[in-house]
Amino acid sequence: MRIAIVGPTYPYKGGGAQHTTELAHRLTAAGHDVVIESWKAQYPSFLYPGQQTIDVPEGEPYPKTRRRLDWRRPDGWVAAGRRLRSADLVVLAVLSPVQVPPYLGILLGTARKVRVVALCHNVLPHERKPWDEPLMKALLNRVDGVLTHSGQQAELARTLTRKPVTTVALPPHLPARSPARGEGIHHRLLFFGIVRPYKGLDLLLRALPEGVSLTVAGEFWGGIEQTRQLIAELGIADRVELRPGYVAADEVPALFARADALVLPYRNATASQNVWLGHEHGVPVIATRVGALADNVRDGVDGLLVEPGDAEALRKAIERFYEDPERLRAGVRAVDPEPFWSDYTGALLRA
Template sequence: MRILLWYWGRRGGGAQFTLGLAQALARRPGVALRLSISRQGELLDRFRKLSVATDIVDTYRDLPGFATGLLRLPGLTRQLQRSAAEADVVVSGMTHVWTPLVAPALARAGRAFVPVVHDAAPHPGDFAWAWDWRLGRELDAARAAVALSDQVADSLARRRPALPLIRMRLPALLAPGAAPAPPSAPPPPGLRLLFFGRFRHYKGLDLLRDAFRLLHRAHPEVTLRVVGEGDAEACAPGLGALPGLRLEPRWVAEDEIPALLAEADAVVLPYREASQSGIVPQALAMGVPVVAMPVGGLTEQLRPGAGGLLAEAVTPAALAAALARLTVPAELARLRAEAREAGRAEADWDGQAEALLQGLSRVLG
């Protein structure tokens, strides 16, 4: 099968997902892989190491670059169409701001276009202008769509009942060389909790603030590290002033993620809503348990025995109670063992690449 894997974004989960998928597809016998990626992408050097045919296009780094980049978009669209003419299918690793402008041209040219849909609806509190227009344009141009959770698959099925769906699981987005935490190392005194990712309202930083306040009163030895890009105070006023909490407002580069996880005893996801989380498989692949709210795709990723805990309800008290269970050494040791076991499957990119290929084969006939 000849696959053109397309992603013009610069960084973050979309770039990591596309790289992991490209690495797995490049290993598959019978797959002729070609890439279309951004010259401004932070993972460009890693894509180049794959030794597959690659179209490197100039996109943009900032707002002025975006404006001038729009002038190049017709030429970039024609370039993508030429590459697509030599492929059986164009797979979009994740939507990009230009994807809805380019994808219809692929459909008009008769090219099979299959987007990986990470979110089927805007997150609460996120900027959602033109969301339906963007997703609608992509789905109208698509021969099929890939969903990474049952929640997203159900939403897409309601929106486009006739559109074939391909189910993949989101594997761990880990940097090369990352390894699980040593199973025999005794935990240091005091539970070390970690939240990392972009600071968004739907991620429940205010719920985490209130939950940690309750937890720290009962267990003052517990610490929480909050690392990510954005305005934490806008999401949760007073968060950075809590005792035992270390706030680091900054972008977390991919290479730093394994070390960040290795220094934590557990990752906490206080989200109000989630299609799925790339952080869950990352943490489990490192042998680090996850505590999360019982919402969306998180309930699929953290089933019993999978190395995590779900709070009983989406409230600070319920989250604090779930986190308090980790202060019991035997409970933490049990969850660590479960995380290491579940993490083996979470790192299986080859299995998920096979699921994609089987789905594409059905769609393409």
């Protein structure tokens, strides 16, 4: 089958780019002829405040990649659609409603001569704008099928379209190498990844017990001054290390090696790689019962689960963790990606 995936890949960074790249590799290994239609300019900087591209790949780049799409060039969107008319399947990787106008331009160019699936990492953003829902309705009602990564996201998609919606778990796209694993108890926790309000860093700061330190590593999408102010108000500046900015792949193992646990205090979530990332580095995960986080943490075996939005419950979970941290560390196992990818590619092709 000739398949075109439209989405970010190297030199773009992050989970969306890693997923697009790994999906192309997996479909190619299954015998399909795959091309990635990617971006030379994906978002205006005022809509994506973080670092967009990187110099060193986060995985093996996919060779058959065309980087021609530009958010400033609608003519290029339509031209991409014309190029894709020879494909048997076009997969639109949807990470944000900001992508909808280019994707509608691509659909205009295909002239409905090819089947199209919208692969929705998020059906709607965690922090929504008034135009998000109308944009997503416009896109989802013009494709042939929708793929989501959780039942909750599937239900949301069905409120926006009557097109078929398929659900399958997001598969792991993790570093191929075996990372270094930490030894001993450091009395230090890790919050890792882009910092946004829905991820609940403020709850974790309020929950941090005496004698426990915290490293916060990742890009702040606004709110860093409020975070510093909260740290000062709580009197924990001597125990909180802020490392704002993109964390390069070769710096990640050292971060996890000095942490006793990864904490994911999200208020809400869809799917996330971070539980698997923590386990890949031999680190237990303390997470809230939201989205797919709860599906990937075995409560009391390789991590602990708490209800979202409750700083006191989170504090008690951290204290419970430190009663016997080695027990949970012993329960951590790296995930086997193969069954997840087999299910995922099969579901995508059926969608």
